Amino acid sequence: MISKIESYKYLSAELLMAMFFWIVFTGRGYCYYCPLGTVLGLISKIAGQKITTNNSKCIQCGKCSETCPMSIDIKSAAFYGKDVVDIRCVGCGHCVDACPTKTLSYTTKVLSILKKRAEKASIMHT
Structure with a gap:
């Protein structure tokens, strides 16, 4: 009985160590295979x-693509002023925060509707 407990303890410790090193060396690579990452991708769809890329002029520094934990090529989309719509995007906002020129912004359908309503309300009050 104690032998089985020790085996399970050893295997669980190995599994945790393997997961730790996987996360440290590959970033959020597990999101490609994890059911939660898949569900987040579908919810985002x-x-x-989307990440809007035309708020100002992109200087092509690449900080957005470097900080993206899902390795999405945001820099190329920003160069052409295209919105980034990718099922791998989990909406963390690291790319938006990393942009020195504030070229990027995060939005969803709901946020777009709320922004339009706020703009209409401000126009009616003036």
């Missing part, structure tokens, strides 16, 4: 999640 339904919600109309």
